[in-house]
Amino acid sequence: MYPFVYKSLPLRIVFGEGTSARLAEEADLLAIRRALVLTTPGHEQLGRAMAGRLGDRFAGLFAGAVMHTPVGVTEDALKRAADLKADGVIAVGGGSTVGLGKAIALRTGLPQIAIPTTYAGSEMTPILGETQNGVKTTRSSPEIMPRTVIYDVDLTLSLPVRVATVSGMNALAHSVEALDAKDRNPVVSLMAADAIRAIVSALPDIARTPDDVNARSLALYGAWLSGLCLGSVGMALHHKLCHVLGGTFNLPHAETHAIVLPHAMAYNSVAVPDVEKQIAEILGAHGAASALHDLAHRLGIPASLREIGMPEAGIDRAAELAIANPYWNPRPLERGDIRELIARAWAGEQPLVDS
Known part of the structure; x- marks a missing residue:
């Protein structure tokens, strides 16, 4: 322990x-x-x-x-x-x-x-x-x-499906990042895992049946736990990138989180294989990053930063800002790798998992 x-x-x-x-x-x-x-x-x-x-x-x-x-x-x-x-x-x-x-x-x-x-x-x-x-x-x-x-x-209940799904992916990002936080602890990790289970179960049901009260309740429960996780432990690469992208290019908050999440997970997978395996098991998949990417696609969430208004010319600027005063991260931030991550997210490509 x-x-x-x-x-x-x-x-x-x-x-x-x-x-x-x-x-x-x-x-x-x-x-x-x-x-x-x-x-x-x-x-x-x-x-x-x-x-x-x-x-x-x-x-x-x-x-x-x-x-x-x-x-x-x-x-x-x-x-x-x-x-x-x-x-x-x-x-x-x-x-x-x-x-x-x-x-x-x-x-x-x-x-x-x-x-x-x-x-x-x-x-x-x-x-x-x-x-x-x-x-x-x-x-x-x-x-x-x-x-x-x-x-x-x-x-x-009146939250449109599109807003509900991207908001739910935003909450999911809080729990995913909490599992590999520098100051993680067993209580927060249990909450994060339960939040992930709740959200990934609820969002497809909301997409199919928007007035499903049980699904809405489960999603809100997962969001509560996810927020509690975010408030209890530190942030890392994912939130740093989203703060940079949102603040610099005025991108919609939840969509930015939903698009960046699989790519940030892929970047850190090599440094936290136990967390990657745990999330993949919860998602019922072989790889956490690809499963998160596929979930967003099934929910109809935009796949690329380009779709939500980020200019291609901003990729280099975002990479510079991301490595300036960085948050702690389980994998060191290298400018070239971070730029590639942002470029793939901008283009809507599959997340790249380093071996």
């Missing part, structure tokens, strides 16, 4: 069907009396529905959250919070909205409640990624964490 340190995250989880009806009760537990509700422009109606559940605890709505948490948007939301004298924030939506809630909490100390509607998992992490001047940076602090997370399966 390898030596390890395990530290649990201090937060409250409310999971089930219809659980968002308990929002006012959960706000009271945090002594929130003037709540600022956060959404993206597309989720404004849902934000107003949650405002109705808050009753007189609702102070106002900010429906301006966007991908990659631009600092300028955060500054606008902070002004809105100050004008309303808000004493808490309620983030309703996916990773973009949760990220904005985290950014506000970090700067103000306000308690936050997250109500995720996708499988992004960021609500379970003390990590904030922000973009400014085309560069995405991350930082970690306990103040970033939501105090309460309400998982309501009912809110995911």
Whole structure:
């Protein structure tokens, strides 16, 4: 048995069907009396529905959250919070909205409640990624964490299949990387393996039968565990690449994770053969990287970074940024190999596993 340190995250989880009806009760537990509700422009109606559940605890709505948490948007939301004298924030939506809630909490100390509607998992992490001047940076602090997370399966039933599948692959990436993290431990590894099983079982069912409540529930459960894994151990090559690609080229977050995941798994396979074997067994395949690639293809997820807007001219720039201030990784990062990885992901080619 390898030596390890395990530290649990201090937060409250409310999971089930219809659980968002308990929002006012959960706000009271945090002594929130003037709540600022956060959404993206597309989720404004849902934000107003949650405002109705808050009753007189609702102070106002900010429906301006966007991908990659631009600092300028955060500054606008902070002004809105100050004008309303808000004493808490309620983030309703996916990773973009949760990220904005985290950014506000970090700067103000306000308690936050997250109500995720996708499988992004960021609500379970003390990590904030922000973009400014085309560069995405991350930082970690306990103040970033939501105090309460309400998982309501009912809110995911309207999530389009395309969004559900790419969001699920994003969550899957968190668990896959947790298994070979530098600070992995037996508890997180058990959660990661269970999350992978749940997600790979649920996503094909959602693709076939979008209103399958059991599949949606299983996917949300897997996303919760995946986010918890991401928040408990360090990140490596996969997340470094996705942060670079997303922040530099403004690529859609979940699609970037889904496309990069098999290639990052292939790159690291030679350094973590035990993890590669474990994931392959869970997927019922001979190779983890090819199985992840094939799963994404069966789910109809874009196969290449080119399809989601990355310019071919950006491959070299991405490779340079990926090896600058790199995260720890089980396999050393070599510029030529990283460039080839990115080029293959850009072209949508099969992941290359070194022998």
